[in-house]
Amino acid sequence: MSPVEIGWExxxxxxxxxxxxxxxxxxxxxxxxxxxLVAGVTRSIEVGRAGRCLVHAxxxxxxxxxxxxxxxxxxxxxxxxxxPRPRPAEPVAGWAAAWRRGPDGWAPSGDLGIVxxxxxxxxxxxxxxxxxxxxxxxxxVQVGGGGLAAPMAVVAAGSxxxxxxxxxxxxxxxxxxxVGPDATCATLLEYAAAGDxxxxxxxxxxxxxxxxxQPASLAPDLGEAFxxxxxxxxxxxxxxxxxxxxxxxxxxxxxxxxxxxxxxAGWLALARSRDEPESARGHFLDAARRGxxxxxxxxxxxxxxxxxxxxxxxxxxxxxxxxxxxxxxAAAAAMAASMTLLRGRRPDRPSPGPAAPxxxxxxxxxxxxxxxxxxxxPEPPALDLGTLLRDAARRLGSTLVxxxxxxxxxxxxxxxxxxxxxxxxxxxxxxxxxxxxAQASVARSRAxxxxxxxxxxxxxxxxxxxxxxxGTGELMLARFEPAGRTTVAxxxxxxxxxxxQLVLLxxxxxxxxxxT
Amino acid sequence: VxxxxxxxxxxxxxxxxxxxxxxxxxxxxxxxxADDAMARSLGQLGSPATSALAVARFLVDxxxxxxxxxxxxVELAVSPAGPVDAASEIEVGGGRVPVxxxxxxxxxxxxxxxxxxxxxxxxxxxxxxxxxxxxxxxxVALLLEDFAERPxxxxxxxxxxxxxxxxxxxxxxxxxxxxACRSVPPALLExxxxxxxxxxxxxxxxxxxxxxxxxxxxxxEKAFGRPGGLTRYADALLxxxxxxxxxxxxxxxxVTTDQVGLAVAEVLRHGNEVPGTPVQHAQVVGxxxxxxxxxxxxxxxxxxxxxxxxxxxxxAASMRLIALRDxxxxxxxxGGSGDWLGExxxxxxxxxxxxxxxxxxxxxxxxxxxPPWLDDLLPVEPA
Numbered sequence: 041m042s043p044v045e046i047g048w049e050x051x052x053x054x055x056x057x058x059x060x061x062x063x064x065x066x067x068x069x070x071x072x073x074x075x076x077l078v079a080g081v082t083r084s085i086e087v088g089r090a091g092r093c094l095v096h097a098x099x100x101x102x103x104x105x106x107x108x109x110x111x112x113x114x115x116x117x118x119x120x121x122x123x124p125r126p127r128p129a130e131p132v133a134g135w136a137a138a139w140r141r142g143p144d145g146w147a148p149s150g151d152l153g154i155v156x157x158x159x160x161x162x163x164x165x166x167x168x169x170x171x172x173x174x175x176x177x178x179x180x181v182q183v184g185g186g187g188l189a190a191p192m193a194v195v196a197a198g199s200x201x202x203x204x205x206x207x208x209x210x211x212x213x214x215x216x217x218x219v220g221p222d223a224t225c226a227t228l229l230e231y232a233a234a235g236d237x238x239x240x241x242x243x244x245x246x247x248x249x250x251x252x253x254q255p256a257s258l259a260p261d262l263g264e265a266f267x268x269x270x271x272x273x274x275x276x277x278x279x280x281x282x283x284x285x286x287x288x289x290x291x292x293x294x295x296x297x298x299x300x301x302x303x304x305a306g307w308l309a310l311a312r313s314r315d316e317p318e319s320a321r322g323h324f325l326d327a328a329r330r331g332x333x334x335x336x337x338x339x340x341x342x343x344x345x346x347x348x349x350x351x352x353x354x355x356x357x358x359x360x361x362x363x364x365x366x367x368x369x370a371a372a373a374a375m376a377a378s379m380t381l382l383r384g385r386r387p388d389r390p391s392p393g394p395a396a397p398x399x400x401x402x403x404x405x406x407x408x409x410x411x412x413x414x415x416x417x418p419e420p421p422a423l424d425l426g427t428l429l430r431d432a433a434r435r436l437g438s439t440l441v442x443x444x445x446x447x448x449x450x451x452x453x454x455x456x457x458x459x460x461x462x463x464x465x466x467x468x469x470x471x472x473x474x475x476x477x478a479q480a481s482v483a484r485s486r487a488x489x490x491x492x493x494x495x496x497x498x499x500x501x502x503x504x505x506x507x508x509x510x511g512t513g514e515l516m517l518a519r520f521e522p523a524g525r526t527t528v529a530x531x532x533x534x535x536x537x538x539x540x541q542l543v544l545l546x547x548x549x550x551x552x553x554x555x556t
Numbered sequence: 557v558x559x560x561x562x563x564x565x566x567x568x569x570x571x572x573x574x575x576x577x578x579x580x581x582x583x584x585x586x587x588x589x590a591d592d593a594m595a596r597s598l599g600q601l602g603s604p605a606t607s608a609l610a611v612a613r614f615l616v617d618x619x620x621x622x623x624x625x626x627x628x629x630v631e632l633a634v635s636p637a638g639p640v641d642a643a644s645e646i647e648v649g650g651g652r653v654p655v656x657x658x659x660x661x662x663x664x665x666x667x668x669x670x671x672x673x674x675x676x677x678x679x680x681x682x683x684x685x686x687x688x689x690x691x692x693x694x695x696v697a698l699l700l701e702d703f704a705e706r707p708x709x710x711x712x713x714x715x716x717x718x719x720x721x722x723x724x725x726x727x728x729x730x731x732x733x734x735x736a737c738r739s740v741p742p743a744l745l746e747x748x749x750x751x752x753x754x755x756x757x758x759x760x761x762x763x764x765x766x767x768x769x770x771x772x773x774x775x776x777e778k779a780f781g782r783p784g785g786l787t788r789y790a791d792a793l794l795x796x797x798x799x800x801x802x803x804x805x806x807x808x809x810x811v812t813t814d815q816v817g818l819a820v821a822e823v824l825r826h827g828n829e830v831p832g833t834p835v836q837h838a839q840v841v842g843x844x845x846x847x848x849x850x851x852x853x854x855x856x857x858x859x860x861x862x863x864x865x866x867x868x869x870x871x872a873a874s875m876r877l878i879a880l881r882d883x884x885x886x887x888x889x890x891g892g893s894g895d896w897l898g899e900x901x902x903x904x905x906x907x908x909x910x911x912x913x914x915x916x917x918x919x920x921x922x923x924x925x926x927p928p929w930l931d932d933l934l935p936v937e938p939a
Binding site for chain 2: 063065067068069070071092094096104106108122125232234235236237238241277278337340343344347348351367370371374375376383391392393
């Protein structure tokens with residue numbers, strides 16, 4: 041029986057990232073195999089038996105993937121994706137701030153960017169630190185506003201955090217989820233936080249396999265350090281003792297600057313020496329000195345480690361001091377989260393109860409909810425260089441229209457407001473021409489302006505271009521490229537904020553003229 | 557004693573400790589309320605005793621003959637809040653066994669016996685269910701009937717849950733089901749630390765690899781129950797143990813440590829969408845490597861929610877579920893409003909929709925009723 045190639049859609053994911061874990065089932069739903077779903081890589085499966093089979097997966101985002109196939113006759117199978125049912129997004133104004141620990145304690149850092157925005161969520165990025173810098177790379181991201189409690193996520197520099205407002209219920213706090221930059225780690229941690237321990241084990245085993253297959257880097261960067269730490273947590277949780285001795289060395293060389301590495305080393309030491317707390321003691325004290333660990337559940341492990349040493353050595357004052365320092369953070373930490381998630385007003389004031397503080401001055405502002413109704417001027421907006429654009433459009437054989445950009449996220453620095461993200465406000469006529477459901481969001485990214493277009497028939501989207509017009513009349517256009525169920529165009533852009541409007545180049549509505 | 561069932565043998569077994577506390581002597585509404593702000597802020601509970609008895613009954617009735625980890629023993633301590641809550645008896649083997657109250661002294665002795673039995677075989681599974689008040693700081697303190705007896709040492713009669721969990725290292729697998737609020741009363745914030753009792757010395761070889769804790773709520777959230785009835789969590793737990801936490805492996809459906817918590821959380825999450833239901837989120841902490849908690853005698857039922865996209869088409873549709881294995885009609889709905897809710901045996905199905913008035917085009921979709929839930933939408937086009 042020939043193998044079957046299982047494929048799936050991994051919109052917007054970097055090839056090689058593990059986006060989830062799948063189960064291969066027979067017609068009785070007998071579990072035959074669990075395997076990781078890797079973006080851009082199909083899975084070759086040899087079932088070795090007759091009878092219809094199923095592949096089923098539930099991603100951390102809530103999307104379900106499913107396909108059935110006949111292992112005898114089918115050679116390729118593509119998993120069908122079903123996103124979670126949409127929920128109405130309620131209007132809410134939010135803010136986000138980054139905190140950095142300096143010699144005088146925690147202070148707002150101002151280095152937080154919005155890299156994506158949807159009606160019900162916003163993506164926040166802590167910029168990466170320069171290559172080679174492995175100290176001072178832990179930040180706290182706090183999200184608040186709308187009368188909701190403002191949790192604080194402890195993350196490594198370079199992380200991308202998704203913030204959503206709760207729909208209902210007792211949890212009147214912003215929900216924060218780790219989504220990057222290492223999607224494989226984020227997938228593993230989100231599965232574990234959601235209680236899907238079987239799926240977490242599949243992704244964790246794959247992460248460990250990849251790390252063990254590669255030689256340790258001489259100059260490990262932040263990403264490698266984070267991967268090593270996340271993999272070591274996985275090994276600690278699954279209790280496989282054999283590889284843990286080697287992992288102690290790996291932690292020391294790759295991630296010694298992360299507090300997580302010290303506390304992991306402490307637990308690995310405990311695992312090796314059942315009745316000897318002395319070796320673990322030094323690691324736990326070191327972890328408590330270094331600051332806040334970043335991986336979800338780590339503060340509880342740190343507290344429990346110190347607590348165990350304290351019970352074995354009640355006379356040990358150093359341990360008592362460390363325990364007292366960690367205790368308020370452990371009491372303020374969420375137990376099930378992909379990141380260390382704290383309650384409190386600011387990082388140096390954690391509290392077991394929720395808090396809804398005022399935002400620091402450097403906070404980024406954003407708005408979630410249904411598309412706002414833009415205030416319209418009596419006349420449609422006119423381009424300063426309208427004649428030039430019409431000429432350009434005529435030469436291109438297409439229609440060029442201006443589209444107003446409605447801000448959805450604004451950064452306030454002192455009195456200065458800078459637009460960080462927005463939505464394109466299509467006029468009714470243009471909206472009809474795009475199919476009636478079109479929507480587009482615009483955000484700053486490292487590459488420039490990222491324009492995400494949804495709700496447009498793929499054939500039409502492939503023929504659309506979006507652009508900017510410079511002060512000298514230069515028209516810069518970019519085509520939309522497919523990215524899952526949306527299409528994305530990236531425009532060169534260096535200004536701090538966003539433009540007031542973009543231009544959209546529409547294809548001729550009749551048959552497309554042939555090129556000569 | 558609190559031992560209501562004991563067939564401890566030299567094979568791998570399940571040993572359970574089940575505690576339900578609704579009556580709190582020294583809290584608000586109790587026989588002798590304590591003069592303490594935190595004690596005054598907590599009251600009597602109407603459903604923990606009923607829930608604990610239901611979990612114990614499930615174990616005694618359904619788990620004794622389990623082919624892999626049959627029930628070895630049950631330690632049961634229950635303090636009902638009142639006559640509508642639950643009788644302090646349980647039926648075992650045709651006779652009624654009185655159940656002792658969940659005071660600290662009795663629970664401590666029960667933990668000793670439970671721990672001792674769990675250690676007798678490396679394949680044993682430890683099962684803990686607690687329903688009652690819980691308050692959260694760095695650890696969760698489970699409050700027993702005589703909590704706050706001495707305001708000078710308020711937490712003398714409370715159990716440190718996470719310390720107990722750390723101390724259960726000797727077992728191959730342990731599952732802790734914590735059906736309690738994790739509230740943070742304002743008076744608790746004024747305390748520098750909470751000294752609940754650990755009960756077990758926890759010096760061991762790291763976090764247990766197969767020992768999830770399934771909490772009924774998130775931090776500073778409340779758990780809910782109907783007075784005299786089951787808590788939402790107990791209902792979800794029993795459904796998970798009946799099959800929603802199962803996978804089919806080696807020819808049988810098995811509830812495992814790495815699935816049961818997710819099933820409890822999913823049952824609660826779907827229940828949250830029923831109008832009027834108090835919202836509650838379960839959380840799973842720790843790790844599970846798939847140790848078997850229960851082998852089901854048959855194929856589990858799986859709840860489903862099916863509909864059409866757009867939603868307007870759902871009301872106009874006749875809907876059918878046809879089993880793909882044998883082509884039999886598993887269920888159908890020829891009229892109704894809103895999503896189609898029901899339950900079918902786990903399996904793969906052809907979901908067919910037909911529009912009598914022909915306002916939409918008929919459609920079909922392959923779906924799989926796979927524990928814990930089937931939830932799907934069939935996109936249809938206007939005719």
